[in-house]
Amino acid sequence: MNRNIELPGVTSFFWKQSRRKTFDKWPFNESNKCNADCMAAAGFYVIGNNDEPDLVACFICNKQLDGWEPNDDPWNEHVKHNPTCPFVKLNKQDEKAWTVGELYDLYKKYTIKEYMEEINKDITILKDAVEQLKSELSVNKISQQKNKKSTD
Ligand SMILES: [Zn+2]
Numbered sequence: 001m002n003r004n005i006e007l008p009g010v011t012s013f014f015w016k017q018s019r020r021k022t023f024d025k026w027p028f029n030e031s032n033k034c035n036a037d038c039m040a041a042a043g044f045y046v047i048g049n050n051d052e053p054d055l056v057a058c059f060i061c062n063k064q065l066d067g068w069e070p071n072d073d074p075w076n077e078h079v080k081h082n083p084t085c086p087f088v089k090l091n092k093q094d095e096k097a098w099t100v101g102e103l104y105d106l107y108k109k110y111t112i113k114e115y116m117e118e119i120n121k122d123i124t125i126l127k128d129a130v131e132q133l134k135s136e137l138s139v140n141k142i143s144q145q146k147n148k149k150s151t152d
Helices: 016-021 036-041 074-081 086-090 100-151
Strands: 044-046 056-058
Touching (some): 016 036, 016 044, 036 044, 074 086, 086 100
């Protein structure tokens, strides 16, 4: 088995350090259970904007959670909301504790998730294009019908 895998870059949300950086406007502090460090360790990074500052997603399963309370335990919430997440199943928040095999498996899942996101974006773009075409076609049909009538 080829183990010469190219690891995700340092800015990738695959790494806790990069996820941690997204919590710069996190509305909870160190004394709260759902503090930035525990959130990042539990696999989350912030995807919310100013309207939704506490919206986060998991770097592996993409589960999105918001409405955090100070006493919410990020890892318990992750387990509760998606027990089938490969990162939850691995049950090792500390990435330094991962074996090479575990790192490899997780990276595969992460890559698949990234591809799926790209594909879903493309699907949305395609759907929009189809809708646009449909409306253009119906406009053409109407104008053709109008033309027909005027020539009859
Ligand atoms: Zn997850």
